[in-house]
């Protein structure tokens with residue numbers, strides 16, 4: 001009886017602390033490089049404020065030594081690509097990364113990818129002067145995500161972010177800018 005209660009308690013604790021599920025056998029080399037971001041969903045007030053003015057963002061994953069990555073996201077606002085950059089340390093679970101900055105806690109998980117056409121990333125952020133937020137982004141190698149958009153929507157639903165889904169007007173401007 002005691003043992004049963006104990007294992008129940010352990011299960012409860014594990015349940016609460018369970019890791020976010022990432023793509024099995026995550027291959028970082030296939031995640032690197034340039035991506036279009038044709039769809040996103042976030043409860044971050046800053047991003048929500050931008051959703052009516054933004055066009056397709058672009059992202060670039062640069063591999064660093066030790067398996068860490070540099071994440072660049074370019075938000076197209078008006079005619080300008082605004083860069084947000086962070087350096088992410090790899091965590092024990094492949095596909096899970098954490099920002100080193102103490103004032104701006106940011107964690108990223110690659111929830112799903114086919115190693116080729118798309119990746120779905122989940123971002124949790126917590127800053128000193130902002131409420132915690134969660135976001136999902138669809139990374140696509142081509143401007144039009146096709147059927148991968150349906151997969152992305154399923155993940156939005158699972159994370160409670162379907163109501164925040166944004167599919168900005170298509171533009172490859174930032175993608176071209178980081179290519180040139």
Ligand SMILES: *[C@@H]1O[C@H](CO)[C@@H](O)[C@H](O)[C@H]1NC(C)=O
Pocket residue numbers: 024025026027113114115
């Ligand atoms: C991605 O590539 C790795 C090996 O590089 C492989 O083990 C894994 O199954 C691949 N994932 C998919 C979804 O194809």
